[in-house]
Amino acid sequence: xxxxxxxxxxxxxxxxxxxxxxxxxxxxxxxxxxxxxxxxxxxxxxxxxxxxxxxxxxxxxxxxxxxxxxxxxxxxxxxxxxxxxxxxxxxxxxxxxxxxxxxxxxxxxxxxxxxxxxxxxxxxxxxxxxxxxxxxxxxxxxxxxxxxxxxxxxxxxxxxxxxxxxxxxxxxxxxxxxxxxxxxxxxxxxxxxxxxxxxxxxxxxxxxxxxxxxxxxxxxxxxxxx
Numbered sequence: 726x727x728x729x730x731x732x733x734x735x736x737x738x739x740x741x742x743x744x745x746x747x748x749x750x751x752x753x754x755x756x757x758x759x760x761x762x763x764x765x766x767x768x769x770x771x772x773x774x775x776x777x778x779x780x781x782x783x784x785x786x787x788x789x790x791x792x793x794x795x796x797x798x799x800x801x802x803x804x805x806x807x808x809x810x811x812x813x814x815x816x817x818x819x820x821x822x823x824x825x826x827x828x829x830x831x832x833x834x835x836x837x838x839x840x841x842x843x844x845x846x847x848x849x850x851x852x853x854x855x856x857x858x859x860x861x862x863x864x865x866x867x868x869x870x871x872x873x874x875x876x877x878x879x880x881x882x883x884x885x886x887x888x889x890x891x892x893x894x895x896x897x898x899x900x901x902x903x904x905x906x907x908x909x910x911x912x913x914x915x916x917x918x919x920x921x922x923x924x925x926x927x928x929x930x931x932x933x934x935x936x937x938x939x940x941x942x943x944x945x946x947x948x949x950x951x
Contacts, residue, residue: 736785737778744777744811745770751815756824756844756940765818773814777807801860805853812849816940819845826917826935834925834935839917840910844939847906855902859894863887910939 748770761769781803787796813820823836824844867887870876876883911934914925925932 733782736782740778740781740785741774744774744781744807747777747807747811748773748815751812754940755816756819756841756938761818769815769817772817773811776810776814780806780810798861798864801856804856804860808849808852808856812852813845816841816845824937826912826921826937828929828932828935831936834929834932835921837912837917837921837935837937840912840935840937843912844910844937847910847939851902851905854905855895855898858898859891862894863890866890906939908938909936911936 751773752766752769784799784803784806787799789796819841820838823838824841826834826837826840828834867883867890870886871883876886914922914933914935917925917935925935
């Protein structure tokens with residue numbers, strides 16, 4: 726384990742830094758154009774970072790009770806769980822009030838919470854899959870390399886090798902996972918809220934599918950664990 730991850734305060738600090746970065750990314754790359762107050766933003770930030778850090782710390786504690794190889798995959802579970810908490814909480818206003826939906830010609834038809842749910846779900850899935858190669862492949866390789874004489878002789882090389890492996894994985898995982906769902910996603914009118922369905926069918930009878938910006942997917946700062 727890297728030196729600054731050895732103590733609980735250090736783990737707490739770096740997890741907070743990581744989740745704060747992710748919270749900023751999730752907020753700035755959100756969908757929708759509705760304003761948000763300072764109080765709402767502060768509440769979203771505190772709930773997102775606290776929930777994500779607590780989950781990550783709880784799962785990280787499991788490394789003490791499992792085999793070293795399995796323990797290497799606990800950080801991935803922590804990252805996945807943190808994404809499931811951080812992203813929705815930082816974008817909770819979209820879940821409450823909806824995001825803009827348009828027709829194929831970009832004519833605004835209203836705001837939909839159903840579209841927001843789909844948008845956020847797509848981003849969460851993409852972010853988890855984006856982290857998968859970098860947090861699943863290196864553990865196997867490091868488990869093998871640490872049995873070799875090279876790393877036993879030069880243990881300080883462990884961290885640079887891990888960072889290099891993660892970076893190599895992200896070179897391919899990032900564009901592939903960003904391409905999973907289109908930036909301009911769509912949803913059937915029949916899956917929208919009943920009142921919004923009625924409004925669209927009354928004012929735009931030919932529209933069967935609406936479109937929305939799901940928000941961007943950017944890679945998060947995932948720390949290197951053992």
